[in-house]
Amino acid sequence: MSLPSMLPALVAPSTHRGAARPVSNRGDQGLKQRVVTRRWLTAACLAAAILAVQPASVHAEQRSAPTPGPAERPAQAPSESGDHGGVTPAQRARMASEEPLVQAALRIRRAAQATKASGFAGVALREGTVIVYWKGPVPPASRKTIDQEAAKVPVAIRPAAHSxxxxxxxxxxxxxxxxxxxxxxxxxxxxxxxxxxxxxxxxxxxxxxxxxxxxxxxxxxxxATKIVKPASESTVPRSQAGSLAVPDTARTTGSGDPMGTLALGNWPNPSRQDDAVPAWGGAHVINSDATGGNHGWKTRAAGTDEVIDVDNRYHCTSSFPVLFGTQELMVGALSCGGPHRTFVDPSGDVVNTPTTGIGVDASSGVSLTIPKGGAEPYLYTDDPWGQTGWQIGGWEAPVAGQTVCISGAERGVFCDAEIDDEVGTETAYIPTSQGDSNETHNMTNISTHYHGGPVWDGRRPFKLADGSECNAYEYLKEVDELGCSPVPLGPGDMGAAVFTLTAGTTTGVTIKGILVHQHDGDGQNPYGYHMVGSDRIAAVYDVTPLTSRNDRP
CATH class of the missing domain: 3.30.300 (GMP Synthetase; Chain A, domain 3)
Incomplete structure (x- = not known):
């Protein structure tokens, strides 16, 4: 009997508060020893972990009102201006126009891979055309598939030097x-x-x-050579180190200089910064077991324009929910922490059920975690403080040249992004929350672009943790001097879902994968990122996406 068929009989739906959360590794090496097959969950251990969980603490806002449920926070309809959640009408139109090309490219690629066609190099979208790269003559079976797709959308074949x-x-x-x-x-x-x-x-x-x-x-x-510090050393400068931020408290830097009062805890509930039961993807999560921070959440020092870290924690984004049998889990970036780690939201509430019953493939770049209170098939949209979302309709593999959006807790939704030519082939060393790095395989490169205009009218600057503004969308000298990052996505966005909008609907999204690493070395493209495609996630873990169609009442 397979584990997915066993699991529903062993665990009951959880009723505790929770948000989603991502994942790590150095301390996860022990989990690697338990990986023996593609079915990673140990059902008995997972059931015991869930049944042993005690009710988590509840926010003050939740004590005075019922816990928001799915019916009380539906996905918001588009605004009258035609955009929603950081997506402009032009971006939405481009994704819609690419959808038939993407489906054709996926069918051509699947057919070539299924027949193990030796000359196949890959497929990409180029200026409204599906380009098929092939070394040598195209065999009859593959030619038939290509011709079938060419009857629906523009398709061209280009010679490849290597398969x-x-x-x-x-x-x-x-x-x-x-x-x-x-x-x-x-x-x-x-x-x-x-x-x-x-x-x-x-x-x-x-x-x-x-x-x-x-x-x-x-x-x-x-x-430049990048030295990864041992786990015993902090990765945050002393002047920026501190404990987890507490709302409305005056704090000082490590040298005693005042940082001012942080206007934290005033965000909506539920929202990216204070998720509720059931958890959504795209929420802010913090690995409380990390050995050092990742500069994933910023504020301003009092009396200056200096942008500094709020604390020395490891901030990430919850990715998206999946099903293992009937158990609701979250996919996350492994660099953020493994399933046995404890994750909290910015208010300090624990949002996951730590467990050793979930095995980890350290080379996959992703992991699974248990959100307290279960999960919902929704992905947060809008800015970093938003509380609206889109329903998740499913997932599919990435295609080179495809336009995508990214939903991160640090910067919000960003849609000027594109899948690069390295699709599912990249191997890289990714730093982890334990001061080490993992060799991660089968990643896809993704590139973001300079942003020449507002994402939302009047709301182009994103907000820092203290509510002040920092423009992330233009590389300007004055922005640099303020210490604001010129790149559109930050360290706290690792774990964010990469997705496209489904044509013909205002709320549905298709998950393409998750963001796992920012190109942060000297000489590397600061606008480049690594993602793990949905097809790679499915190849490693026996899970299916939690969608509006298979979600339980």
Whole structure:
């Protein structure tokens, strides 16, 4: 009997308050030893963990009113201006126009992979056309599929220097040799859907011999050597260190300088910053077991324009809910903390049920966690303080060239993003909340863009933790001097869901994957990110998305 069929008989629906939360690793190494098959959940351990949970503390707002349920916080309809949740009409129209192309590309790719077509390199969207990259003659079976799709949407075939199989073998061989030599100077390696060759980011000025002698062309990018501190050392400067922020309290920096009174705790309930039962994706979660902070939540020092960390915690975003059998779980970024970690929201309430009954594949970049009180098929939209959301309609694999949105707790929704050519092929070292790093495989590159105009009229600046504004959408000198990040997504957005809007509906979204890493090394593109596609999540964990169709009453 499979675990999904066993689990419903072992656990009952939870009734405790909770939000979603992401995940980590260094301390998760013990979990790796329990991974033996693709069915990661140990049903008996999971049932025991859930049944042992005691009711969590309740916010003051919730004591004076019933716990908000799904009927009391529905997804908000679009505004009269035509945009909603940070998506402009033009962005919505582009995603709608791309949808038939994406479906055609997915069918072509699935057919090529199912038949193990040796010449297939990949597919991408290019200016309203599905481009199929192929090495050599296209076999009849694949040609038939391509012709069928070409009858529906524009499709073109382009020659590829190498097939995906060739590049995959070459990348695997390079990785094996680097690991055998103990060489971690190659911080990322992958290959594009065009079949052009290997792409690698190397720390330092030397080129490892394995790259110089590779059987396929290798394109190099340089980055400065990044030293990952041991877990015993703080990753936050002393002047920025502090305990978890408490609403309406005056605080000082490590050197005794005043930071002023933080206007925290005044956000709506429920909202991204104070999620409620059942949990939504896109909420703010904090790993309280982390060994150092990730600069994921900011405020201003009193009397100055300096932007500093609120605390030295590890801030992330809850991703999206899934089902294992009938059990509601959350997918999260593994760098944020594993399922045995304790996560809290900004007010300090525990939002998950820590458990050792969920195994972790440390190379997958993602993990599963148990939200207290269960989950709902909703994803927060709007700004970092928003309390509106979209229903989740399902998930599908990413496609190169596709326009996507990202729903992060630190910066809100950002839709000027695009899937890059490295789709499901990237391997990179990702820092974790325990001061180590994991070698993560099968990631997809995603790029964001300079933002030349407002996301919402009059609301372009996003708000810091103390309520002050910081413009994240234009790279201006004065913004730099204020200490505000010029990139559209921050460390606290790791774990955010990557999604597209479903054509023909105002509320449905399709999950494409989750954000797991920001390109943060010197010389790396600050507007570039790594995501793990939904197809990769499904290949590692036996879960299905929790949607409006399979959600329980």
């Amino acid at each position: 995906a199989q060739e590049l995959s073998r070459a990348a695997d061989e390079i990785g094996r040799k680097l690991r055998a030599a103990g060489d971690r100077s190659v911080v990322s390696i992958g290959y594009p859907v065009t079949g052009a060759g290997i792409t690698a980011t190397v720390a330092g000025t030397k080129t490892p011999a394995v790259l110089a002698n590779a059987p396929v062309p290798v394109t190099l990018a340089r980055t």
